[in-house]
Amino acid sequence: MSNVLVFVEFNEGKPSKAGLQALGAAHTLAKQLGGSTTAIVIGEGEPGDLGKSGADKVIAVGGDAVAHYSPDGFARIVATHAEAVDANVVLASATPMGKDFMARGAAIAKCGLAADCTELAVADGKVRAIRPVYAGKALQTVEATGKLWATLRPNVFAEVSGNGSAAPERADAPFGAGDLKAVVQEIVAGVKGKLDVAESEIVVSGGRGLKDPDGEGKQNWNNLNALADVLGAATGASRAVVDAGWRPHGDQVGQTGKTVSPKLYIACGISGAIQHLAGMTGSKVIVAINKDENAPIFKVADYGIVGMVEDVVPALTTALKEALGS
Amino acid sequence: MDIIVCIRRAPTTDARIKPGADGKTYDQAGVNYDISEYDKFAIEAGITLKEKHGGTVTIVSMGPQAATKEIRTAIAMGCDAAHLLVDDAQHDSWSTAQALASKVKEMPHDVILFGWNSVDNQSSATGQMVAEILGLPSVSVVVGLEIADGKAGVERLAAKGNREKYSVNLPAVFTCQKGLNKPRSANMKGIMQAKKTQVPETPGNAPADGLTVVGLESPPPRAEGQIVGKGAEAVADLVRLLREEAKVI
Ligand SMILES: Cc1cc2nc3c(=O)[nH]c(=O)nc-3n(C[C@H](O)[C@H](O)[C@H](O)COP(=O)(O)OP(=O)(O)OC[C@H]3O[C@@H](n4cnc5c(N)ncnc54)[C@H](O)[C@@H]3O)c2cc1C
Ligand SMILES: Nc1ncnc2c1ncn2[C@@H]1O[C@H](COP(=O)(O)O)[C@@H](O)[C@H]1O
DSSP: OOEEEEOEEEETTEEEEHHHHHHHHHHHHHHHOOOOOOEEESSSOOOGGGGGGSSSSEEESSSGGGOOOOOOHHHHHHHHHHHHHEEEEEEESSSHHHHHHHHHHHHHHHHHHEEEEEEEEEETTTTEEEEEGGGTEEEEEESSSSSEEEEETTSSSSSOOOOOOEEEEEEEEOOOOGSHHHHHHOOEETTTTOOTTTSSSEEEEEEEEGGGGGTTTTHHHHHHHHHHHTTTTTEEEOHHHHHHSSSOGGBBBBBTSBBBOSSSSESSSOOOOOOHHHHHHTSSEEEEEEEEOOOOOHOOOOOEEOOOOOHHHHHHHHHHHHHHHH | OEEEEOOEEOOOOEEEEETTTTOOOOOOOTOOEEEEETTTHHHHHHHHHHHHHOOOEEEEEOOOOOGGGHHHHHHHHOEEEEEEEESOOOHHHHHHHHHHHHHHSSSSSSSSEESSSOOOTTOHHHHHHHHHHHHHOEEEEEEEEEETTEEEEEEEEEEEGGGEEEEEEESSEEEEEETSSEEEEEHHHHHHHHHHHOOOOOOOOOOOEEEEEEEOOOOOOOOOEEEEEEEEHHHHHHHHHHISSSSSO
C-alpha cells in the first residue's frame, strides 16, 4: 500500500502553516505513489475542510483524553491510525510538537524516523527522504527499511490548494485521559507577539558588532528591532550575544541554536563563524552588514554592505519604509 | 536516586564535514570529537540532581572505543560510573534507542537524561524512543526540572517561546536543552577520579537500522554574492536588488 497519513498541527484553532505544508507534501507524495492522503487532526473542535489543502480523508480525534497535548497520547493515536489506513508513509511537520511525539510514534510502529526532512522523492517505487545532518554541513539521503516515518522542516514544502472536499470523520482516542504518562498541565506564554526565528519568513539577526544593549549598544538594538518591525521579521542572534546575556536563548541561530531557512536573512554585526553559518545558509537570500570586508559572512551573503551597523541599519529601515509604503 | 545520562560522541561543531569514499558516511580524517553539545546539559542536570537528592550518575554511551575519552570527560565533571556499548558503525536513532534501552533496562534508573538533539545525526528522537520502548513518560526539550516526592515538575520549551509545564511520575526520560543549566567544567579532583574509574565495555549489538543511508552529499554551494557598496549610501541599491532581482520584499 502507498497511502500517506499526515498529522496536521493546529494553532489557535486554525491549521498552522507548517501543518498545511506537511499536508501539501503528503498529497504530492501520495499522488506519485498512487495512494491516498489521510490528514489527522487531534484535539481540535472544528478542523474545517482540509480537502481543499490536499486531504482525501480527514480524521478528527476529540474528547477529554486529547484536551491537552501529550507526547505518548499523540504518538499512540497517530500510530493507531497509521495502521488503520495502511499508511506506508507517516508525516508531520518538524515543529517542537512534531519532533517530540513522532519519535515515540515511530518507536510504537518499530520504525526509524527521518527527522527534519527538506525533500521527499520517489525512486524505483521507494520513498527517499533528504535531511540536513551535521548542522546542514551535509545532506543525507535515506530510505526506510519498513514504513517511513518522517518530520518535515517548516517553510520548505509547498501547500496545495484545490477544490477537493473531505468532511472530517470523528474518532475517539484509543485511551482515557487517566492512561497518559505525560500531559501538558499549563502553558506559560512566551513574549507576546514575538515571532519565532525558526518559523518566520524574514529574520534580522544581530551579533557582537551591535555591542552591549545595556551600554553603548542600546541604540543599535533598538535600530535592529525597528528594522525587524518594518519587515515583519523575527529577530535572531549569534551565540556570542546570547552567551553574553544580551538576547534570549530562543533567538540563537546556528548549529547549537535554531536552524532557519527564511526567504530573507539579514545578518548585522555577525562575523559568520562556521557554527553560525550552519544554522542559516539554508536561507533563500542572505544580506550581511559588517564593517570588516573580510568577514566570513560575506562568503555566503548574496548581498553585502561594508559599513557600520550604526549607520547602515537605520538607513535601511528608512529606505524600506519608503519602498514598502509603510 | 539512580540517574542515567546517555551521551554521544560527536564531531566538534567547528569540524568540516566532507562525504567519505563510500558516499554514505563522512570522511573522518582530521575530525575532532567532543561530547555532543546538548548532552553537556544532561550531564549537568544529572550531577545537580545527585547533589540535591543523593544517589549516583551513570553514563551510558554507544560508540567506538575512542568514546572513552568523552566518557572520562563526563566523569571528570562529576559523574560516578559509566558503561560503553562498543559499536564502530553509525546507526540511526531507532537502532541506537533499542541498544541503549536494552542496557538501561537492566540498570536501576529513576531519571534517564538525554540531549534534546545530537549535533551530528540531529534526529531529536533517541530519548523519546527509549522512553517508548521502556514504557516510560518522556518530556523533551526540557529547560526546567525539579524533583520531589517521586514526581518531576518539568518545563519544556515549545513553539513561540511558550513553556509547557508537566508533572510526571518517575522513572522518566527527559531530553535537555540549553537554558536548563550551565554545564560545569571538570576540576582537578574530577580529572584524577576520571583517570582511575574503570569504564566497562560490552558489544553494542545494535539492532538493524530503521533507515538505510543511500547517500551523503555536501550541500550545493551558494551562488557567488556581491558587495553592494559601502556605508549608508548603499542601502538604496540594496533595497532595489531585494525587490527587483531577489524578489523577496
Ligand atoms: C560548541 C560551539 C557551538 C556554537 N554554536 C553557535 C551557534 O549555534 N550560533 C552562533 O552564532 N555561534 C555559535 N558558536 C560561536 C561561534 O563560534 C562564534 O563565536 C560566534 O558566532 C560569534 O558571534 P558574532 O559573530 O556575533 O561575534 P564576533 O565573531 O565577535 O563578530 C562580530 C562581528 O561584528 C563586526 N562588527 C563589529 N563592530 C561593528 C560595527 N559597528 N558595525 C558593523 N559590524 C561590526 C565585526 O567585524 C565582526 O565580524 C558556537 C561555538 C562553539 C564552540
Ligand atoms: N550513540 C549514542 N550513545 C548514547 N546516547 C546517544 C547516542 N546517540 C544519541 N544519544 C542520545 O540521544 C540524544 C538525541 O540524539 P538524536 O536523536 O540523534 O538527536 C543525544 O543528545 C544523546 O543524549
